[in-house]
Amino acid sequence: GQSLEQPSEVTAVEGAIVQINCTYQTSGFYGLSWYQQHDGGAPTFLSYNALDGLEETGRFSSFLSRSDSYGYLLLQELQMKDSASYFCAALNTGGFKTIFGAGTRLFVKA
Amino acid sequence: DAGVTQSPTHLIKTRGQQVTLRCSPKSGHDTVSWYQQALGQGPQFIFQYYEEEERQRGNFPDRFSGHQFPNYSSELNVNALLLGDSALYLCASSVLDMATNEKLFFGSGTQLSVL
Numbered sequence: 001g002q003s004l005e006q007p008s009e010v011t012a013v014e015g016a017i018v019q020i021n022c023t024y025q026t027s028g029f030y031g032l033s034w035y036q037q038h039d040g041g042a043p044t045f046l047s048y049n050a051l052d053g054l055e056e057t058g059r060f061s062s063f064l065s066r067s068d069s070y071g072y073l074l075l076q077e078l079q080m081k082d083s084a085s086y087f088c089a090a091l092n093t094g095g096f097k098t099i100f101g102a103g104t105r106l107f108v109k110a
Numbered sequence: 111d112a113g114v115t116q117s118p119t120h121l122i123k124t125r126g127q128q129v130t131l132r133c134s135p136k137s138g139h140d141t142v143s144w145y146q147q148a149l150g151q152g153p154q155f156i157f158q159y160y161e162e163e164e165r166q167r168g169n170f171p172d173r174f175s176g177h178q179f180p181n182y183s184s185e186l187n188v189n190a191l192l193l194g195d196s197a198l199y200l201c202a203s204s205v206l207d208m209a210t211n212e213k214l215f216f217g218s219g220t221q222l223s224v225l
Contacts, residue, residue, distance in 0.1 A: 030212075031212050033212050033213070033214075035214075041218070042200065042216040042217060042218045042219060043153065043200070043214075043216045044216070045213045045214065045215070048212040048213065050212070087152050087153070091212050096141070096158070096165075096166070096204075096206060097143065097155055097158055097166040097168075098143070098155070098202075098212075098214055099155055100145075100152035100153045100154070100155075101152050102151055102152045103150075103151070103152045
């Protein structure tokens with residue numbers, strides 16, 4: 001089976017940097033993705049790591065360590081619009097299915 | 111280029127009824143996955159369709175079934191509805207290629223309420 005663990009809530013101030021951690025237990029792990037979901041909206045893809053290391057996409061970066069079964073999403077220069085839920089998701093080699101964590105609710109304060 | 115479209119957007123049913131939800135994938139995508147998302151939770155994988163066949167299935171009972179058509183669109187059917195089936199049902203499309211399949215495109219979902 002697969003499971004992903006991430007904090008339920010994180011609060012940060014506008015302009016700050018926040019890191020959302022994710023640990024996973026899975027067989028057939030292929031890569032780790034991150035998705036953002038605003039209230040009432042659909043999840044949207046943010047970033048993906050198949051290899052160890054850091055991937056940078058604008059204000060967002062994602063990191064993966066396969067040996068530690070750990071990854072994180074780093075959000076820089078936080079804006080109020082970044083208030084949303086963030087999900088880590090594991091892609092499985094066994095059939096290409098993507099399994100999601102329970103999500104981290106990010107609150108950005110002025 | 112239309113993204114993933116789902117219909118209906120909202121649906122109210124009573125216990126024991128049956129429901130059919132529909133999804134049209136993003137242009138060029140051949141794989142459709144269905145997810146159930148309860149309020150405040152992450153999307154739970156129901157199943158995935160490719161080439162009109164169910165390829166992968168999550169931990170959902172047989173009351174949940176699906177279909178994929180030759181044009182890659184898909185339906186999710188739920189029989190004998192329970193109160194616990196109330197949730198947002200999300201359809202996600204992708205291309206069955208490990209080099210690109212990590213990126214799922216989601217529709218806006220169907221909000222199902224079972225009374």
